[in-house]
Amino acid sequence: MGGGLLVAGTTSDAGKSVVTAGICRWLVRKGVKVAPFKAQNMSLNSFVTREGAEIGRAQAMQAQAARVEPTALMNPVLLKPGSDRSSQVVLMGKPVGEMSARGYHGGRQEALLGTVTDCLRELRGTYDAVICEGAGSPAEINLRRTDIVNMGIARAARFPVVVVGDIDRGGVFASFFGTTALLSREDQELVAGYLVNKFRGDVSLLEPGLDMLEGLTGRRTYGVLPFAHGLGIDEEDGLRVSLRGAVRDSVVAPPVGDDVLRVAVCAVPLMSNFTDVDALAAEPGVVMRFVDRAEELVDADLVIVPGTRGTVKALEWLRERGLADALARRAAEGRPVLGICGGFQLLGERIEDDVESKAGSVDGLGLLPVRVRFAVEKTLARPVGSALGEPVEGYEIHHGVAEVLGGEPFLDGCRVGSVWGTHWHGSLESDAFRRAFLREVAAAAGRRFVPAPDTSFEALREEQLDRLGDLIEEHADTDALLRLIESGAPSGLPFIAPGAPA
Numbered sequence: 001m002g003g004g005l006l007v008a009g010t011t012s013d014a015g016k017s018v019v020t021a022g023i024c025r026w027l028v029r030k031g032v033k034v035a036p037f038k039a040q041n042m043s044l045n046s047f048v049t050r051e052g053a054e055i056g057r058a059q060a061m062q063a064q065a066a067r068v069e070p071t072a073l074m075n076p077v078l079l080k081p082g083s084d085r086s087s088q089v090v091l092m093g094k095p096v097g098e099m100s101a102r103g104y105h106g107g108r109q110e111a112l113l114g115t116v117t118d119c120l121r122e123l124r125g126t127y128d129a130v131i132c133e134g135a136g137s138p139a140e141i142n143l144r145r146t147d148i149v150n151m152g153i154a155r156a157a158r159f160p161v162v163v164v165g166d167i168d169r170g171g172v173f174a175s176f177f178g179t180t181a182l183l184s185r186e187d188q189e190l191v192a193g194y195l196v197n198k199f200r201g202d203v204s205l206l207e208p209g210l211d212m213l214e215g216l217t218g219r220r221t222y223g224v225l226p227f228a229h230g231l232g233i234d235e236e237d238g239l240r241v242s243l244r245g246a247v248r249d250s251v252v253a254p255p256v257g258d259d260v261l262r263v264a265v266c267a268v269p270l271m272s273n274f275t276d277v278d279a280l281a282a283e284p285g286v287v288m289r290f291v292d293r294a295e296e297l298v299d300a301d302l303v304i305v306p307g308t309r310g311t312v313k314a315l316e317w318l319r320e321r322g323l324a325d326a327l328a329r330r331a332a333e334g335r336p337v338l339g340i341c342g343g344f345q346l347l348g349e350r351i352e353d354d355v356e357s358k359a360g361s362v363d364g365l366g367l368l369p370v371r372v373r374f375a376v377e378k379t380l381a382r383p384v385g386s387a388l389g390e391p392v393e394g395y396e397i398h399h400g401v402a403e404v405l406g407g408e409p410f411l412d413g414c415r416v417g418s419v420w421g422t423h424w425h426g427s428l429e430s431d432a433f434r435r436a437f438l439r440e441v442a443a444a445a446g447r448r449f450v451p452a453p454d455t456s457f458e459a460l461r462e463e464q465l466d467r468l469g470d471l472i473e474e475h476a477d478t479d480a481l482l483r484l485i486e487s488g489a490p491s492g493l494p495f496i497a498p499g500a501p502a
């Protein structure tokens with residue numbers, strides 16, 4: 001078939017990632033060989049493929065939705081912000097350098113159009129359908145000329161486009177109309193219609209508006225997806241959760257033991273792979289929150305210092321906020337702390353960094369006997385091993401190289417008393433290890449918390465992906481979507497003035 005579709009959005013966060021995942025799951029359940037694709041992703045949540053390529057976690061989850069192994073082709077360009085103005089550019093899974101936004105949009109990005117269209121062509125040669133996700137809005141008129149992720153890729157592939165809008169925020173009709181009307185005539189020819197997302201209430205109230213929209217634009221709405229609590233795949237666009245809220249409002253069973261276990265995750269700057277803590281949040285009785293003040297550590301049974309794209313910056317932040325002292329007090333009192341990747345590095349004695357922060361030699365918090373030297377080469381790996389007598393799988397994404405000088409070995413890092421540190425992301429997804437770790441934490445914290453015997457994180461993730469597939473199957477016009485995917489945008493779609501400004 002070699003067909004496909006581009007899922008664009010009226011805004012960031014309209015639900016493109018979940019709609020793309022839902023379409024992938026619906027199609028694979030129908031027996032269609034499908035792959036996800038996002039030409040360019042900006043995210044600090046990334047994943048390592050079996051070949052050792054770094055791609056966005058959202059694409060890895062969408063690949064799981066499509067029941068295929070993720071590869072670098074599915075997300076050829078990944079931008080990892082290091083500040084508001086610059087990002088590390090990861091191309092075909094490997095870092096190629098740090099670039100300013102101005103430099104990137106001033107030529108570099110445009111030059112990547114050939115690479116990303118080659119990747120898409122390769123996927124189309126292997127799969128019956130490729131479901132592409134756009135980024136932000138396709139009507140960013142200042143960026144259209146150099147675009148490679150929205151209309152740029154749709155035009156190159158002649159893929160039809162469906163625009164997703166978040167009705168929960170309001171303004172969805174104006175957004176659909178405006179998104180279409182600000183595109184050039186050639187771009188508009190590919191915009192087949194719309195998909196309303198996060199709708200609450202009675203669809204019959206919405207229908208007159210959808211009819212009017214069709215009257216105005218000559219384009220239909222392919223579905224109205226209801227607001228679904230607790231649904232999401234691994235976030236890509238930065239920390240969407242409230243700093244004081246839970247990771248996501250999923251339904252979790254009541255605790256098994258008499259006590260809950262309170263986990264505080266330090267919301268360090270440039271936090272990366274905060275999805276590491278999702279597996280803990282999925283455990284009945286674990287109460288998770290992101291924190292940024294020292295007093296919030298007081299009642300925490302476990303404090304996690306997560307990964308960060310700015311290890312030295314995070315260290316300064318912890319010191320400024322008094323969190324560094326609070327962590328040192330906890331360690332002295334034998335209360336549990338877990339550092340993951342950047343969070344592990346900063347718990348050590350010393351950091352030599354001429355690569356990420358270029359700060360040179362910096363003192364760590366000194367809670368673990370570890371020295372870290374940043375290398376230009378990035379470690380990208382999928383390690384397997386064991387800890388606490390249980391098997392563990394993880395993945396590594398870091399420039400820092402750790403020299404472990406003591407303590408008990410722990411997932412290539414170490415443990416001293418109640419302070420644990422590892423470069424491995426994703427270890428908490430290994431169910432038996434997670435339970436064993438939580439039992440250790442509960443014992444050290446003196447809590448009568450008992451992990452549920454049967455939480456399977458993998459099963460929970462599959463359940464989420466199935467629910468996304470159900471959402472598409474039940475609330476979208478799947479026959480019409482399939483026609484779009486197979487045959488492209490209908491001909492004769494009207495032009496809506498004024499079109500793209502010259």
Ligand SMILES: NC(=O)CC[C@H](N)C(=O)O
Pocket residue numbers: 272273306307308309310311340341342343356397398399400401
């Ligand atoms: N994923 C991470 O936490 C990365 C840690 C650190 N910034 C490094 O590159 O080594």
